[in-house]
Amino acid sequence: MSQGPAPTAIPHADALAQQIAAALAPVEASGLDARVAALEASNAELIASIGELVDNIVQLRNEDVHVLDQRGQAQAKQLEELQAALNLERSSRDLAEVSRMHPKERIVVFVGGTYFGNNVKYAWLAALAQAEALRAECWFLPMDARQAELVAQTGGCCFPANPAEWTAAHLHTALAAAVAVIDDHLLNSNPYAAALLAGARQMQLWHGVSIKEIGLRNLAGLASMSPHFARVLRTCGDFSQLIGTSATQEAEFRRWFGFRQYAPIGYPRNDVLLREPTAHDLLNVDMDVYQRAAGYRQRGKRVYLYAPTFRDGNHGWMMDAGLPELAAGISAAGDLLIVNLHPVEQPLVPKLAEVLPLVSFVRSRSDAYPLLRLATTLITDYSSIMFDYLLLDRPVLLFRPDHVAYTTKSRQLFDAKLATPPGTVAGTVGELLKLVKTQKEGAGGAQARHALRDALHDHTDGDAGQRLLALIAQELDTALEARR
Incomplete structure (x- = not known):
């Protein structure tokens, strides 16, 4: 069987193929590298974007957790404050009952107001000057450390301004007090003050003849009611004595305060207007x-x-x-x-x-x-x-x-x-x-x-302090007699 003719050889075919391959090789490699580089860049951007997104999500989560944590802490603090207020209210209620049942002694507590002045200051000074004649133990309940320092300069006995520093002896003295002398709402900084003196006969000197509606006539609508406002109203009585400057003012004061006896003996603070001031x-x-x-x-x-x-x-x-x-x-x-x-x-x-x-x-x-x-x-x-x-x-x-x-x-x-x-x-x-x-x-x-x-x-004789001391002595006698 005869064979066909052999294929015709193309001149320089191998060399041409090599040339073509050589020419194409850089182009293909360059395009591939470019594509790879572009893909890598794209991947890098994608990875960076994903990383940024993850960071943002984590940050948002952390912020949410922080906000939630802050809210939780605020709520926990509110709960603690509410619990503390509830505990204070319960303790005060019970201490008030203890004060009412506690045996009374010949002890008078002068309750400081917002500053060391006014009627309580001069009542206190009069009592110290006549303590022997009064036959009573006199104590001052300060509003703050500054008042305690001033009272110390008078040489009188003073309760600590910080309730945490009260000892059992201090507590006994307050509970045993037969008379409390005040000249404002009894809102002392010691949160237990009103309760501790609930059983004492309270003498209200107030702080002036008023032409403004005050006390029980200084009211607002219930929309404005608050525990503090209600407490202010509560401290408008019940007083054993209310001290005034004239008998003509009794009816007016009864519109403003609750009290059993009215004593128009004058204000102790006015005594200093009519004498040379002492140290x-x-x-x-x-x-x-x-x-x-x-x-x-x-x-x-x-x-x-x-x-x-x-x-x-x-x-x-x-x-x-x-x-x-x-x-x-x-x-x-x-x-x-x-x-x-x-x-x-x-x-x-x-x-x-x-x-x-x-x-x-x-x-x-x-x-x-x-x-x-x-x-x-x-x-x-x-x-x-x-x-x-x-x-x-x-x-x-x-x-x-x-x-x-x-x-x-x-x-x-x-x-x-x-x-x-x-x-x-x-x-x-x-x-x-x-x-x-x-x-x-x-x-x-x-x-x-x-x-x-x-x-x-x-x-108008400048002897209001002396008349007050005589009235305090009567209140002490009444308080102690009632216990017999």
């Missing part, structure tokens, strides 16, 4: 302002004490009312202007003092009564301090620049007792400066003061 009287007095006022008086200059009450929610009212102009006018005459703000507004003193260098501001939480004695004229608005100042028989000016706003937005007044005010009423700072410049009280000024003084003060 103990000057405790917690702003001595810089006191000495400045004394210096002006010695030089025959006038000393104006401006003592306004506070405004609810409008702490800039004094600047708007013209306090800078008042200060400038009094200073230009060579006289001294002292401003004693209400304790509610006393935190404003540092800022006001910076912009009103012509004003001598009384130090916050200090006792102004020895200082009041040095004032030649009192300027006030609705403060009960005007009624105390009547005992000095000196001019009173009533500055009421925001009367409508005050009586409609801040406090309801019960000022029938001021049908004839004890001094001229000024509605603007210009009117007030005119009165200051002329030093005229207006027709019947002194006569109106005398009439109001006679109506509001049954005693």
Whole structure:
């Protein structure tokens, strides 16, 4: 069988193939490498994106966990506070019953208010001076460490300001107290104070004759009710004695407080207006302002004490009312202007003092009564301090620049007792400066003061502290007799 012809050889075929392969090889390798590189880059971006996404998810999870942890901690804290409040309420309720059943001794506790001053300070000083005649053990319950320091300077016995430092002996003393003397709502910083003294006969000195609705008549709607507000109302009684300045005020005080007996013996704090202050009287007095006022008086200059009450929610009212102009006018005459703000507004003193260098501001939480004695004229608005100042028989000016706003937005007044005010009423700072410049009280000024003084003060002899001590002795006897 014959075979076909052999295939014809292509010249240089091998060499051509090699050339083609050589030419194509770099192109294919380069494209592959590019694709691989692109794929690797894409993969890297994908991995980075996935990593970022995972990080974000982890962060979100961590934030969620942190938020949840914060919420959990806040809720745990709230539960702890609620439990502590519940425990305090239960303990106070039971301690009040213990106080009522506990045998009483001849012990009197004077309860400190927001500062060492007012009627309790002077009742305390009178009791220390006559402790032997009173035949009683006297203790002071301070509001804070500062009060405890001041009481220590009087040499009297003082409970620790920190409840955690009370010993069993302190507890016994408080539970055995037969009489408690207070001059405000019994809201001492010691949370057990009211309960520990529940069985004592409580004598309420309050802190002034008021033309504002206070106590049981200072009410608001139930939408504004809170445990604190309810507690304030609860501490408006029941008192064994309420101390006043005149018999004519009993019906008014019965509108505001619950008490069994009313004693118009006068306020102990007013005694210092009618005598030369002792070293103990000057405790917690702003001595810089006191000495400045004394210096002006010695030089025959006038000393104006401006003592306004506070405004609810409008702490800039004094600047708007013209306090800078008042200060400038009094200073230009060579006289001294002292401003004693209400304790509610006393935190404003540092800022006001910076912009009103012509004003001598009384130090916050200090006792102004020895200082009041040095004032030649009192300027006030609705403060009960005007009624105390009547005992000095000196001019009173009533500055009421925001009367409508005050009586409609801040406090309801019960000022029938001021049908004839004890001094001229000024509605603007210009009117007030005119009165200051002329030093005229207006027709019947002194006569109106005398009439109001006679109506509001049954005693003007400076012996209110002594009468109070006699009343405390009676209360001690009554308390101890009831236990026999």
